Amino acid sequence: MSNDAAREKYKAYLVTKGLRVTNQRLAIFEAAFAQKEHFTAEELLDHARAIDDSVSRATVYRSIPIMTESALLREVDIGKNLKYYRPNTDNNNQVAQVICMDCDKIFEISAPFMSWYGNSVSSKLNLTPVSQRLQVSAHCNTLRETGTCKNRAQG
C-alpha cells in the first residue's frame, strides 16, 4: 500500500467514525508514514512538529490509538516500558521481532506459523485468539567483533 493510499484510507476511517480530518491528525499521519524504522511516541511528536509545529504531545497520544485501530499503525511492544510503532504498510501482523539489545535495532521477520500456533493453543483453553507476538532478544556479534555496527543507535 502506498502512502497516498494509506492517507486516503485514514481520511476515510476518520469520516466513517465521525471524527474530523484536522491538520494535526494529518501531520501526525504524514510523520508516521515517513518513518522507515520503528519509532516512539516522542519521536513521532518531533517529526509531526516538523510538518506542523502546532502539534502537541497530547494529540499525538490521542491519535495513536486511532491509527492503531484503523490498522494503519502497528504497535510493537518489546518490553521496555516504552512502546514502539511502525506503519503497517503491508497489513501483515504475522511478524516476529528480533531485537538487538546492543544497537536498539528491531528486525522484523515473517512468521506465518504464529497464527497457527495461536489458534491451536487457544482452542485447547477454550479461548479465541486475538493476536500473538514472538520476539527474540539478542546481542550483536558485529559490534562485539569489530567495535561498531551500522545499526547502532546514535548517542
Add this chain to the structure above:
Amino acid sequence: MSNDAAREKYKAYLVTKGLRVTNQRLAIFEAAFAQKEHFTAEELLDHARAIDDSVSRATVYRSIPIMTESALLREVDIGKNLKYYRPNTDNNNQVAQVICMDCDKIFEISAPFMSWYGNSVSSKLNLTPVSQRLQVSAHCNTLRETGTCKNRAQG
C-alpha cells in the same frame, strides 16, 4: 526444585555476589515462592509485608532484579506497562504465555521450538540470541457463553 532448595540457592547467590542476607530479602523471597500465580511488584510487596511488615516498596523493587539475575524469578512482560513475575521453579524458560484479556489469567505452555527459532533467526542476522518470548492474547469463550469464568480476576 523445592522452595527449600530455592531458598538455599538464593542465600548462596547473595553470598557469592557479596550481598547481605537480610530479613527483608528473605521475606520477599518467601512471598514470591508462596505464589501460585503470576504476580506484580505491588502484590509481592503486600505478601512480603504479611511476613515482615518492615518491608518497603523500594526494597521489593531492588530485590526483583537480584532474584531475576539469579534465575529464581522469571519476568513475564505481557505488554501492559506492568510487569508480572513468577517463581522459576522448573528453570524452564522455553515457555509461551497465553493471556486471557477478559479474565487477566496467564497460562503457560511449554514451547521448546522457541529456542530453535531464536537460534535459527539470530544466526542469519549475525546475532547471539539471549531470550525469546511467544505470547498469544485471547478472549474468553467461557465468559462470553456463560457470563462467568473461574479464572476471572476478582474485582
Add this chain to the structure above:
DNA sequence: CTGCCTGCAAACTCTTTGCACGAAT
C-alpha cells in the same frame, strides 16, 4: 566497626486527562 541495606519520600518516565479556547463541518 564498617559499609552495605533499608525506609521514606521525592524524582523520574511515559502516558492520560480536565479545561477553556479554537477550528471543522
Add this chain to the structure above:
DNA sequence: ATTCGTGCAAAGAGTTTGCAGGCAG
C-alpha cells in the same frame, strides 16, 4: 452555530533514586 479537537499543564501509574539512619558481617 454547534460540537468536536486542541494545547497546555497537571495528574496518574509504575518504577527508581538520594539520603540519613540501621543492621549484617
